[in-house]
Amino acid sequence: MARLKDKFACRLTSMSDRWLFRGIASLTFITVCLMSRGGQAQLFRRAGHEFSFLRPIDLAATGGATVGVVEFYHHGQIDQQGKNVVVAAGNEVLPVRILQMGPGDFCRLAFQMTTARGPFEILYGGDAFPDDRRPKWTAQExxxxxxxxxxxxxxxxxxxxxxxxxxxxxxxxxxxxxxxxxxxxxxxxxxxxxxxxxxxxxxxxxxxxxxxxxxxxxxxxxxxxxxxxxxxxxxxxxxxxxxxxxxxxxxxxxxxxxxxxxxxxxxxxxxxxxxxxxxxxxxxxxxxxxxxxxRDSSIVRPAVGPPMSQTQRFLPDFRVNVLGTVSLPENEIPLVVAEFRDASPPALVSSARIDWEFGDGQTGQGPSLVHVFLRPGLFTIKQTVTRAGRPFEMPQRIWIGPPPVPPRETGKNKPLRLDDVLSILDTYNPAALDAQSLLQMVQAYLTKADEYLPPPPPDTVFVDEEQAAAPAQKSTIDPKTRESERRKYLMRALEVARDGLLNGKQTGDEELLRLLRLVAPIARDVFADSGLALNLWTGVLPRLQTDPARAEAHLVAGDIQLNDLLAPAEAKKHLDAAEKLLQNPSRHESLGALWYRLQGELAASEGRQDEAVKALQQAEQLVAARRNEVERTAWRGARSRSTEQFLRSGELDRAAAELRAWSNDFPLDIVEGYLPLLWGKYWFARGRYEVVTALADRLLVLNPYSPYIEELLLLSAQADVALKRVDRAKATLESLLKDYPGSPLVGEAKQLLDKLQSAAPERK
Structure with missing residues (x-):
């Protein structure tokens, strides 16, 4: 049987397909229009009513058509009901049907040609045209x-x-x-x-x-x-x-x-x-x-020429055509690619400079160019034509969004890819973007970086199951080059966020927090720049409006101060500020658990065992309800295996992500000891040896009987050696041998101690 879907798969023609770039009324045509009137006042007056602006309609012959449909932008001059716009042929006002007003300054209207022969013109702006002077619509086509x-x-x-x-x-x-x-x-x-x-x-x-x-x-x-x-x-x-x-x-x-x-x-x-x-x-x-x-053939769609006003015959005009969109994974908001072309009178733009402001903080120059909008929306696009030092401006409020009809996947209109727009994004000023657009720009670079992400090692927790199951991307590129490319785009994402957040004035807690959660770990874990991660959080903190958002910023800043920079006094300031904002941390699951965990780690760093263990237990109680015991056991094991694999493969940023998720999901594991040990191995691989020794000191306070304490103490001694703190390393090894004589690491500890004792004395 016939399928209706197949038989009627015709498409509604989009606005841009119908009228963009069909040409504009020539200078000669405009001049004839001007000369055909007795003066400017007469030019803008019809049926005893005066209008502010006029646009010619490029319709020299009707060809038997009875209804014309025109689309144009009215630069804020037509009211929402279309009461102050008419179409005229000579001195005759024609029947008009307002089809669409908006979004923005967009206007679509139909006019009935009756017996008129032109020239046809749109007159608009100023006071409303009286209803009793409007001819009635009679067309049935x-x-x-x-x-x-x-x-x-x-x-x-x-x-x-x-x-x-x-x-x-x-x-x-x-x-x-x-x-x-x-x-x-x-x-x-x-x-x-x-x-x-x-x-x-x-x-x-x-x-x-x-x-x-x-x-x-x-x-x-x-x-x-x-x-x-x-x-x-x-x-x-x-x-x-x-x-x-x-x-x-x-x-x-x-x-x-x-x-x-x-x-x-x-x-x-x-x-x-x-x-x-x-x-x-x-x-x-x-x-x-x-x-x-x-009688569809009776409908014609003529082009509309540039506007003129009572004081200025030649005004700028332009056309916009949405070329398509670029989707980002797991993101409902696409990038929108649009083409802008000047459509001003030639007499105005000859030997003139054309500048563009796109309403998103970005600018451009030239008669035509392609611009990437980082999100759909209503933007005020302003074209400025500068001639002989005099600027002529034309602002239009234009909705920029996905075209209503998807482009065909062949030929000129094939779908756009991220690679098609990255060179344009590279020219943007991040500080001028709003929070949502800045987030989109960062996500674009992160999406590109993910194309070079190696497949996860076996037995790892991988959030994106589809990517984990898919063949490795860029398989023809050697691992060193692949990692170099990945880090290049990660660095670009970080630079964009840093420039935007630290030099801009973005607002909006949801977007700012999403942005910080994305890029601060890149600074902290990929490029080992905890100072930059701290600056990002504290730099944005004054712009956050809600108490939970501000509390989160204080908590993450406190985490960085305490666990990365080993500045407990500074960390305490942030924890105290977060407590005031939360009022009662135990009533907030995620933020409360983070506050209690950090309180526990702070107490451990200061030698307060009972307070430390109690705080970590409270943190555990807040997050324990998320999963049942079977799920908790499975996730704990998965986190540990993932971390071990990432540490072995040298993927330290991915190891840090697993360790941080593990710390937040199972804060009491800090007391058990294996979690601090893996953190110690991570920081040792980073060359942050002072953090390794701090972790060992904390575990000695929290649980000196941990089955992992000997290994962490040995790692701490090795870290002290790397820091050239030989006396401290000797003391740690001697303590290990005395307090844990049955440890399987005794032999390795003795060997290292003998080596240190036989070496030259440490210089004071």
Whole structure:
């Protein structure tokens, strides 16, 4: 059987496909328009009303068309209801139908040409044009699609659907060839919506016509006010034209009113209408309702020329075309790539400089360029043409988002990749970005860095299971080069975040915290720059607004001061500040557990055993409820195996990530001893020997009987040797031999002690 989806897989033409770059009205045309008026006042006056701006319509001949559809940006001059815009042909004001206002300064309108022959012009701005002077719309040509916000209604009742649609807020509208859409073609934010198609069918001959509708969710098709096909309720579309779906109706030759209502309770709504002319038998054979039935050829889409005002004949103008998007893994927000082209009068831009401000803190120069918006949104794009030292500016509020119709995956419109935009991002000023855009920029570089990430060693905990199962990326690159490339992009992400956060003024706790959680570990664990990680957290802290956000910043700063920089006095200041913000840490699971853990480690560093163990126990109680005992045992073992593997393979940043997650999930393991031992091995590999000795001293306070204390003491002695603190190393080894005579490490300890004792005396 025929599949409706296959037969009607036509696409609604996007705004950019219809009118961008079709050319602008020439200087000659503008000059003729100006000369045809008696003066500037007359140029902007129609039907006794004066407007502020004029745009010519490039429509020299109508070619039999009766309705024109134009799209342009009005630089904030048209009110939201479109009350101060008209289309005129000469001195005659034409019937106008406002199709869409917004988002931003976007305007789409239709005008009826009647007997007018032009020149056609759009006049707008200033006071509202009186309604009694507007000619009534009489054209019956074309099929109009209207999209409105979703409103609760009974999906099984046409009357309920119709009433809800008529009272809902309009989103957008346009003329289309036939009834077909998948998703909301005018959406800026995904979500449920309602749609309606209205037009006049010109039935070529009297006969029987069978109608179909397929939709997700409900749909109702009406001819002359009567339902002839329906699919009520909430359901997926019908992909096969099964017998029984068709509704036959007798129609006479001539005009018939056509209406089609549809409600989508999600962003994925689908709507299709089809028919059969003189259907025979029960074997379905639907075809799309031909555009000619709605006289679609009577609709033309002329280009719109640059604006002029009463005081300035030549003003800048530009066109924008969204080329596509670049998706980032596990991120619903894409990067949006847009092309900008100057469309100003040639007399204005000849020998002039053209500058751009993109509304996201970034700038550009030249008649055309491609810009990457790090997130969709409404941006004020300002073009400035500087000629003979005099600037001419044109700001437009433009929605920049994914195109409503995905580009084909072949030819010029093939999907964009991250590599296509990185060179553009390299030119950006991070400090000028808002928090969300800065986060997106950092994630772009981190995504590129992940392409060079080696596969995880066996028996490791790996968050991204798909990546773990996938073949290793860049397998043709040797490991040394791969790691070099990965670190290059990690460093770029860190530099972007550092420049943006420390030199910018971003706000927004959620975005700032996500950014800090991403990049501070890169500074701390990948590049062993704990000082930079600390500066990032403390630098952003004054901009954080909520108490939990500020408490988190203090806690992480305290962690760095205590465990990386060995500055317990500074750490205590941050812990005290966090306690005041949390008021009662035991009432906050994650932040409270972190506060108690750090309190325990601080007490251990100061020799207060009972207080240290009690604080760590309280931290454990706060996180213990996250998993049952079986899960806790499995995760504890997985964390330890992962850390061991990463330490053996020299992937110290990944080892640090595992150790930190282990410390937070199982804080009481610090007392057991194996966790501090692996931390000691990590810091020894980093060359931070003083941290190794501090860890050994803490474990001696917390649990001198730990089964791992001897190994950590031996590692501490080796760290002291590396620090040229030979006397301290000897004392540690002598203590190990005296206090743990049955240790399997006695032989290795004696050997190292003998070596130190036979060496030259330590210089004071």
């Amino acid at each position: 074309g099929l109009l699609l209207e999209i409105r916000e979703y409103k609760e209604c009974n999906l099984n009742s046409f009357q309920s659907v119709k009433a809800a649609f008529e009272s809902a807020r309009p989103i957008g509208a346009d003329y289309v060839p036939t009834v077909f859409h998948a998703g909301n073609p005018f959406a800026t934010v995904p979500g449920p919506y309602m749609s309606r198609y209205i037009g006049v069918m010109q039935i070529p001959k009297t006969g029987t016509y069978g109608f179909y509708t397929s939709s997700q969710d409900c749909s109702f098709l009406l001819i002359d006010g009567k339902i002839v096909a329906e699919a009520p309720g909430r359901h997926p579309p019908e992909y096969q034209a099964r017998p029984g779906l068709r509704r036959d109706v007798q129609l006479t030759a001539g005009p018939h009113q056509f209406e089609y209502y549809h409600v989508a309770t999600s962003e994925v709504g689908v709507a299709v209408a089809a028919w059969e002319v003189e259907p025979r038998g029960n074997v379905p054979a639907p075809v799309p309702i031909p555009p000619d039935v709605f």
